[in-house]
Amino acid sequence: xxxxxxxxxxxxxxxxxxxxxxxxxxxxxxxxxxxxxxxxxxxxxxxxxxxxxxxxxxxxxxxxxxxxxxxxxxxxxxxxxxxxxxxxxxxxxxxxxxxxxxxxxxxxxxxxxxxxx
Ligand code: SF4
Ligand code: SF4
Ligand SMILES: [Zn+2]
Numbered sequence: 027x028x029x030x031x032x033x034x035x036x037x038x039x040x041x042x043x044x045x046x047x048x049x050x051x052x053x054x055x056x057x058x059x060x061x062x063x064x065x066x067x068x069x070x071x072x073x074x075x076x077x078x079x080x081x082x083x084x085x086x087x088x089x090x091x092x093x094x095x096x097x098x099x100x101x102x103x104x105x106x107x108x109x110x111x112x113x114x115x116x117x118x119x120x121x122x123x124x125x126x127x128x129x130x131x132x133x134x135x136x137x138x139x140x141x142x143x
Contacts, residue, residue, distance in 0.1 A: 034096070035062065035075035036085065037128075042093035043069045054085045054094060064135055067143070073135050075113060076126050 038054075045068040046053045052070050055063045063085075064073035070093070086094050113126045120137030133143070 034080040034082075035078035035128075036072055036094050036096055038063075038070050038072055039093045039095070040069050040071075042091045043089075044091055045069055046090060048090060053088050053090070057088050058085050066135065066139060071135065072128070074126075075128060 045065060047068075052063070052065045054070050055065050060074070060077040060079060062072060062074050062078050063070050065071075083096055086096065113128050115124055116127055116132060116134075117124055118134040118137055119132040120141070121134060123134055123136075125134045131138075133141070
């Protein structure tokens, strides 16, 4: 399994994210012009971390739940930074497509949606 170091992309804390139910739409998904986010089962996920623009933090402030963080910010320390910096190239067990993720998963987002995860 190859590891790709992407230096800049957000992380979402699922326990904080409410899919912007307050506004009836996921603000980050609508906001990011590079398609970094996607909504799955009412929560935003970082679907395309490799599309995030280096140095951009525009979406951080639009989240009403403060659920979006960048590795260089916040109080996470070295372990967080090192681990979250590693994107893996994974072959999807469902459809066989290659995708990038920083999560421990063998299913692409499309297959997760299909299977109702
Ligand atoms: S803006 Fe924040 S609360 Fe809304 S969907 Fe995105 S991460 Fe979740
Ligand atoms: S930092 Fe910018 S490019 Fe990256 S996800 Fe947010 S809005 Fe999109
Ligand atoms: Zn798949």
